[in-house]
Amino acid sequence: MLRMDFNFAEIDAILNARSIAIVGASGKPGKFGNAFVLTQIAMGFEGPMYLVNPGETEILGRKTYPDLRSLPGVPDLVYITIPAHLSLEILRDCGRLGVKGVIIIAAGFREIGPEGESLEREALRLAREGGFRIIGPNCFGIYNPRNRLTLLPGHDLSTTPGDTAFISQSGGFSVHLARLAKSLGIHFSAVVSYGNATDIGESDLLRYFGQDPQTRFIAGYLEGTRNGRSLLEALREAARRKPVILWKVGRSEASRRAVCSHTGSLAGSSEIWSAALAQTGVIPASGIDEILDVLLALKHLGRRPGKRLLLVGGGGGLGAYGADLAGQEGLEIPLLGADTDTRLREILKRAGAVVANPLDIGTPLIPLPMFDAAIREAARNPSSDILVFDLALNFGRNMVGEEGLNQATDTLILARKESGKPVAAVLYSRACDPEDMKTEQALRRMRHRLLEQGVAVFPSMARAIRAIALANR
């Protein structure tokens, strides 16, 4: 009865709000309303930001208003950071003023039981009556680098706009993913933490980002839905236009219990979900790390990049391991053929290196000119679609120095250009001595350079292979 038809412009207006009001703004450290104001200021939201608190006239040196009716203008978007039971009065004001959207941050709605549920129902009724839309309640808000709105603990997110959208029922995960993505060079069109999804929910957001020309990739974290049919349609529709990665939790009884307490969602049977999702064309993922891995794979390797891998590693064990993982995920390690084998054998005149696919370049690292020649020769071979390098053993410690790391990086970048094939690299130091940070820093610089040059970087062979398999779904 209260369902609204999907409307692109309504969601667009909220995400691209040019003026906001924060109800419950506070100068007191420890309050949500304080953290939220500080976060938005630090992020540098560019439009008017009205602070509302009936008990204050000035917060953090800014004029503060007793209520929404006293504002000098009508904000596009109102944030409600006060406790749940006080929010209905604010929603009535929103309706009277004609705001476009409201984001309710507070928890204490549907997820706490019948009392919260009726509060949430009333909030939705007021939104319909007042002609505005709600994101939340029980959420961390939205992040849009273009107008510099940000999630609750998101003062340090990137200000660079990008091509990835992430929608999440969990506020914690929305911030976590956006933060990790920043140093991996993944930038966002928007991130939406939508919590209990009382009004704008997963289906609306999928439709929105499916149509949004700025969004090339969509990822989502889902606990449950109140309209399975609509969700599956939205997923199918979005996945026809662009890659959609979906992480659905609630596979165990304890997990369904957690989901219900978290966002008041019914997780549903995991078998039914898996079967239904398989029909939609979405890429199934599990965990924030896996979503990031798949985003890197899609960005740098492409959608369905091919299943034939050239696997290069330092040490024969690594090749055996990589081939095990590839086999498990339905990927292939084709033979290179006699000609390439001969040329490689000439380059790698050294027992211990194994000329084949997987190609063992030895460990500790062979001389860099030999490394360079072997990699470029093997990359030229037409049998493979993707080049996968596991350099974890070679560069796990400062065995070649930063200059050596730079040269090896140049080789991978050149092999990519010359062969025209996408390249994935495994670069990882789990060594965690707190007093030796130099190796870690050198590896991060190498990772950074590789990512900038279009090479996908993963922290383990297992994650690289899994991401490539998922990008091929």
Next chain:
Amino acid sequence: MLRMDFNFAEIDAILNARSIAIVGASGKPGKFGNAFVLTQIAMGFEGPMYLVNPGETEILGRKTYPDLRSLPGVPDLVYITIPAHLSLEILRDCGRLGVKGVIIIAAGFREIGPEGESLEREALRLAREGGFRIIGPNCFGIYNPRNRLTLLPGHDLSTTPGDTAFISQSGGFSVHLARLAKSLGIHFSAVVSYGNATDIGESDLLRYFGQDPQTRFIAGYLEGTRNGRSLLEALREAARRKPVILWKVGRSEASRRAVCSHTGSLAGSSEIWSAALAQTGVIPASGIDEILDVLLALKHLGRRPGKRLLLVGGGGGLGAYGADLAGQEGLEIPLLGADTDTRLREILKRAGAVVANPLDIGTPLIPLPMFDAAIREAARNPSSDILVFDLALNFGRNMVGEEGLNQATDTLILARKESGKPVAAVLYSRACDPEDMKTEQALRRMRHRLLEQGVAVFPSMARAIRAIALANR
């Protein structure tokens, strides 16, 4: 015909050699014989180390001998670092002199085909004839912190003796694991890279470490065996005495190919292997990371620590995720009961935190005194065997400062002491900005303190849950 019965003292004499000779020692950078000498010097081997090279009289300022017969004493152990085809002559000398053991580093034997195979057969015959034992060929040697022998690129391995043995057909993995283990506080009784296993192989080493009183845990990386029955017996025998973790590769066709080129092993059918290994009581693992995770779990949580987890995380999504993973691995997340729920609700008077198991302590982090009280209250509850904390979202950035990290660490350590239950923590920053190393360093310090105090630390919830499940096998 050439098989030898297992003899503890023979292997013991090699691992605890008090004098060594290095045939092929060299002063020329880039040569194996050079790297090997430098590595042993850096590690500080304490007994006589004789350098042998017919072309030199002095290497790195040390007197050098033309051959083994010219040495002033008979070394316990001879390393052969010269190419394969030159090694037989040296082995004849070893037999004449009466050395106890030989380690052949060079590749170029069985793994390269018929010619190498006959070379290897002849080497074994000479060993039997000369009354000494061989490790290798095609290996990186041995690491023993007690006499300070070390693997080929292992100058920086720990000099602290420990209770873990690792045997590996891959030299690269043997060094990789030993190096990563160092900063995780895992120390070794010995690591043996045994390569082609022409003489001393996996079964002998399993029997040896099974009986070795200094070894409490055994881990192994295996490509194949030439005597399956003997291996299965050795595994059963060792696993009856102490935990044995085994990683067996060769599950795909490409992997079996890699294994054959690497150590000349036949990997065999993976179905037969899985079925056979399941009967031996060993813990199956896959990957160096997983072996390390299981070692940490065994060390800090114990063997078969129980399947009932109290799962504490920042953010409701994390609880749902953890519960999904636990369900998948056959672990339980029991309810806490009304009394604990009530007391937790009093402590966590704050919407957004969810009082249950999984316990959501909110994100960003709740005030530390509240965190402390809630954790200790929940830990006391008798329903769980193990406490699992995922603090990845809370401490992913410097949100609480180093002082806050220290206080949170104190809480976990105290909860462990008060409850008498083992504790696992997930601590992980994948943020990889090369110019921000402070967060990483603070996290490493926290990890270090937790490990020192007997808390197992894992880099992701998925790996923590998997390791706990494997420790319960």
